[in-house]
Amino acid sequence: xxxxxxxxxxxxxxxxxxxxxxxNPGIVKEVVSKTVANLESSTSIPDVISDSGKVILTSxxxxxxxxxxxxxxxxxxxxxxxxxISQKIMSEFYTMIMILDITSSPKSLKEIQxxxxxxxxxxxxxxxxxxxxxxxxxxxx
Amino acid sequence: MQYEFExxxxxxxxxxxxxxxxxxxxxxxxxxxxxxxxxxxxKQKIYExxxxxxxxxxxxxxxxxxxxxxxxANKRVSIxxxxxxxxxxxxxxxxxxxxxxxxxxxEIGIDFLAGYSALVQKGFTNGDRELIKxxxxxxxxxKRVCSSVNVASTNAGINMDAINMMAQVIKDTAEKTKDDGxxxxxxxxxxxNVPEDNPFVAGAFHGISEPEVVLNVGISGPxxxxxxxxxxxxxxxxQLAEVIKKTTFKITRAGELMGRMVAKKHGIPFGIVDVxxxxxxxxxxxxxxxxxxxxxADVGAPGTTAALAMLNDNVKKGGLMASTSVGGxxxxxxxxxxxxxxxxxxxxxxxxxxxxxxxxxxxSVGLDMIAVPGDISVSTIAGIIADECAxxxxxxxxxxxxxIPVYGKTVGESVDYGGLLGKAPIMSVRDIGSSVxxxxxxxxxxxxxxxxx
Numbered sequence: 001x002x003x004x005x006x007x008x009x010x011x012x013x014x015x016x017x018x019x020x021x022x023x024n025p026g027i028v029k030e031v032v033s034k035t036v037a038n039l040e041s042s043t044s045i046p047d048v049i050s051d052s053g054k055v056i057l058t059s060x061x062x063x064x065x066x067x068x069x070x071x072x073x074x075x076x077x078x079x080x081x082x083x084x085i086s087q088k089i090m091s092e093f094y095t096m097i098m099i100l101d102i103t104s105s106p107k108s109l110k111e112i113q114x115x116x117x118x119x120x121x122x123x124x125x126x127x128x129x130x131x132x133x134x135x136x137x138x139x140x141x
Numbered sequence: 142m143q144y145e146f147e148x149x150x151x152x153x154x155x156x157x158x159x160x161x162x163x164x165x166x167x168x169x170x171x172x173x174x175x176x177x178x179x180x181x182x183x184k185q186k187i188y189e190x191x192x193x194x195x196x197x198x199x200x201x202x203x204x205x206x207x208x209x210x211x212x213x214a215n216k217r218v219s220i221x222x223x224x225x226x227x228x229x230x231x232x233x234x235x236x237x238x239x240x241x242x243x244x245x246x247x248e249i250g251i252d253f254l255a256g257y258s259a260l261v262q263k264g265f266t267n268g269d270r271e272l273i274k275x276x277x278x279x280x281x282x283x284k285r286v287c288s289s290v291n292v293a294s295t296n297a298g299i300n301m302d303a304i305n306m307m308a309q310v311i312k313d314t315a316e317k318t319k320d321d322g323x324x325x326x327x328x329x330x331x332x333x334n335v336p337e338d339n340p341f342v343a344g345a346f347h348g349i350s351e352p353e354v355v356l357n358v359g360i361s362g363p364x365x366x367x368x369x370x371x372x373x374x375x376x377x378x379x380q381l382a383e384v385i386k387k388t389t390f391k392i393t394r395a396g397e398l399m400g401r402m403v404a405k406k407h408g409i410p411f412g413i414v415d416v417x418x419x420x421x422x423x424x425x426x427x428x429x430x431x432x433x434x435x436x437x438a439d440v441g442a443p444g445t446t447a448a449l450a451m452l453n454d455n456v457k458k459g460g461l462m463a464s465t466s467v468g469g470x471x472x473x474x475x476x477x478x479x480x481x482x483x484x485x486x487x488x489x490x491x492x493x494x495x496x497x498x499x500x501x502x503x504x505s506v507g508l509d510m511i512a513v514p515g516d517i518s519v520s521t522i523a524g525i526i527a528d529e530c531a532x533x534x535x536x537x538x539x540x541x542x543x544x545i546p547v548y549g550k551t552v553g554e555s556v557d558y559g560g561l562l563g564k565a566p567i568m569s570v571r572d573i574g575s576s577v578x579x580x581x582x583x584x585x586x587x588x589x590x591x592x593x594x
Contacts, residue, residue: 130210137394
């Protein structure tokens, strides 16, 4: 870990405040490590979890048997909850949209995306997973 | 279902087919606390500060890209105009600063870092002069550093001395980077009324009233607007305005969402959304194509300025409704080399510099990425910059010049930079002579427009 000058100053000030005139090597060590630990936690980046765990899955391509089965079994394996599903077929093309809740999944969105990309490649279709917020902000006022 | 089938498909179509992307997420970092009497310590402080805030910038942006399935084309950094914190440095020391900026940019994995800048619309400090003197060397000796100088404003007038200096700097930069098609000039912008929160490099910097660190986002999406106009068919201009507004609303909302998410990951404040239609050399991602879809046979045809004014204004209206944090340039960009349709119009002989100048009166920025013959005189460059500044300071808007006098090339040739900078055909310039006028120096006083109190 690199410490900036500003941080060193902060550590010094803390040490002076704690120690006053009773300094000895043991106490100095203790105070410095306490301050450094606090520094690390205060500069750590907050974890971003969106309010809703909803993700929109869009899939399209040439229709053939086994597409829904392929996609849903991958979702089942990753413990994604399908909240809604809708499908349209126009001549030989199909389009399917699902609303998923991934809060109960042990996998991250990225891992689920990777898994579904593999499934999509096997099925020769396109699958996109995008967080619901995108659609909400674009289409709802 | 919570969302209509069509709504979801529309978004997918935008991102997958119509080149909708977020053009840039730009991390603004203040370097005001980085000066030290010892230049080595100054350099160390700059390097550490950029790394401290910027080290995860690319990673966070990529995570947000994946989360929303919308790509973020550029991840960049802007800094306090370097002449301000480092006013005490000499030209050669400024070049050292540029090199450390370049090193820090490489370390955090970004392609451009902007803010090697000075604000001299009313006059120069010693540091301003030294920085301007150092620009050709800094741009020649670094890859990622971008520079800009503001030479005029509505409140201060036009600093002709600064314009003359910058014209010479442009020529020198072209010569110093002649082996790469004078690419240094593509990283150098001369401004009037520069916005302090613009996220678009090369002209970005972290303004002096900005917070310690901030995240600004620039949206894009000419392709999306183009497709919407095409789909609208034969409607009248009011209906067309509505189409542009609605489309811009959607892309601005997506931009703000993604910008806020990147800022949240950094744990820093979100600044502004720059609602701009920024083209890329990719086919179908062109402002010129939009103007043609609106009904012009080519850019440069009579009606071009009117069509662009309408496009620009309605982009702003849609954006303003979508976001409460609109800032930066916010308008349509018309760079020549970065827009296939503009390149085509120049090559067809339909678009000349004078027409482009008229267009800059009604859209954001100005004469952008324009290649001119390498033997252009310094006073002609100064005259062109002065004209752009005049449009800016009278109309209380930002204008700029990013002109490349390509060393050793002339009209009929072109220079190809590849990537986002694109290919620039050399445009002819009327080298009639304005040297006596620009040579007078001094300052064109601020216009009556500046007295609004």
